[in-house]
Amino acid sequence: MNVRAALAALFLVSSWAWNGAVLAQSDPLPSWNDGKAKTAIVEFVRRVTQEGGPNYVKPAERIATFDNDGTLWAEQPVYFQLQFAFDEVKRLAPLYPEWKSKEPYRSVLAGDMKGLAASGEKGLLQIMAAAHSGITTREFERLVVSWLNTARHPTKKRPYTEMVYQPQLELLTYLRANGFKTFIVSGGGVEFMRVFADKVYGIPPEQVVGSAGAVTFRLSPSGKPELFKDAKVEFIDDGPGKPVGINRFIGRRPILAFGNSDGDLQMLQYTTAGDGPRLALIIHHTDAEREWAYDRKSPIGKLDKALNEGQANGWTIVDMKSDWKAVFPPEP
Structure with a gap:
C-alpha cells in the first residue's frame, strides 16, 4: 500500500469512528x-416522527417557526437591527449636517436615548427609513454584511x-x-435577517418571514435593472401579523412555535x-448573570400576556437560568 492509500484508509477509519461517536x-x-422543557421537546419530536403511531406527522407538515430577537439571538439593550440603524445614521451624518440639530437624528448622534424615546414610534421610523431606504437591495445587503463583520x-x-443562543x-x-x-x-426586517440567517442558523433566505418595506424595480443610473428599497412600510410581521x-x-x-414576548x-x-x-x-x-433578566415591564421583549396565557394553557416555559447549561456559544 502506498503512502497516499494508507493516508486515505486512515482517514476513512477516523471518519467512521467520529461519525459513529456522533451517531451514538x-x-x-x-x-x-x-x-x-427538554423532556417536552424530545417527547414531542418522538411522537410526531414515530411512523404508525397515533401522533405521526408527515415530514411535509413538520413546520417549526421561531421568533428571532430574544428567541434565537439576544435583544438587549436594544434590538440589533435598530443598533444597525443608529450606526448607519452616524456613518451618514457627514452628508447631512442638518442632522446635528434635527430630531430624532440629533439624539442618535448625541447618544441621547431619552431624547430618542421622546420622539416615539415616528422618530424610530424616521431613523429606520434613513438607514434602510433609497438604496438597492444589493447595497443594503453589503452594508449589513460590513456591519456584522x-x-x-x-x-x-x-x-x-x-x-446567538447555543441551545x-x-x-x-x-x-x-x-x-x-x-x-x-x-418582527425584524426580512432583508436584514436574510443576510445572516443561513450562515448563522442554517435557515435559508426563503424560510425567513419578517417585516418588509416596499421595494420597487427600476433601472439604475447605469441602466442596470435593480430593486430599490423605499421608505414605505409594506408589512409588519409582529403580533397578529405573524x-x-x-x-x-x-x-x-x-x-x-417558539417565541419570547407578547409579540409572539x-x-x-x-x-x-x-x-x-x-x-x-x-x-x-x-x-x-449570563444574559439579562426581564419580562413584564421591559420596553424590549416585553413578556406579560403571553406568559399568562402560556402558564394557563400548559405551554412549555423555558427558564433560561435553570433550563440552559450554556447561553452563548464558546468564544473563539
Whole structure:
C-alpha cells in the first residue's frame, strides 16, 4: 500500500469512528439541562416522527417557526437591527449636517436615548427609513454584511452573530435531523435577517418571514435593472401579523412555535389551535448573570400576556437560568 492509500484508509477509519461517536451520542440537546422543557421537546419530536403511531406527522407538515430577537439571538439593550440603524445614521451624518440639530437624528448622534424615546414610534421610523431606504437591495445587503463583520455588542463585546443562543442552535439542528422544516417568523426586517440567517442558523433566505418595506424595480443610473428599497412600510410581521405572514409565505400552520414576548402571542395561539399534536414554547429571560433578566415591564421583549396565557394553557416555559447549561456559544 502506498503512502497516499494508507493516508486515505486512515482517514476513512477516523471518519467512521467520529461519525459513529456522533451517531451514538444519546443527548441531542447537550446545552439543555434535563427537566420538563427538554423532556417536552424530545417527547414531542418522538411522537410526531414515530411512523404508525397515533401522533405521526408527515415530514411535509413538520413546520417549526421561531421568533428571532430574544428567541434565537439576544435583544438587549436594544434590538440589533435598530443598533444597525443608529450606526448607519452616524456613518451618514457627514452628508447631512442638518442632522446635528434635527430630531430624532440629533439624539442618535448625541447618544441621547431619552431624547430618542421622546420622539416615539415616528422618530424610530424616521431613523429606520434613513438607514434602510433609497438604496438597492444589493447595497443594503453589503452594508449589513460590513456591519456584522465589524460591530460589537456594547456590553458583551462580541460580534452580533455570536450573540446567538447555543441551545437554540442545537434545537434547530435536532429538528431538521428529524424531518422538520425550520422558519424564522420575526418582527425584524426580512432583508436584514436574510443576510445572516443561513450562515448563522442554517435557515435559508426563503424560510425567513419578517417585516418588509416596499421595494420597487427600476433601472439604475447605469441602466442596470435593480430593486430599490423605499421608505414605505409594506408589512409588519409582529403580533397578529405573524399568523398572517405564516399563511402568506409558508402556507402551512406550524406544529411547533417558539417565541419570547407578547409579540409572539398570536403565533403561539395560531399554532396550538391546529389539529393534532402541537408544541408552543416561550423563553423566559431569567438569567441576569449570563444574559439579562426581564419580562413584564421591559420596553424590549416585553413578556406579560403571553406568559399568562402560556402558564394557563400548559405551554412549555423555558427558564433560561435553570433550563440552559450554556447561553452563548464558546468564544473563539
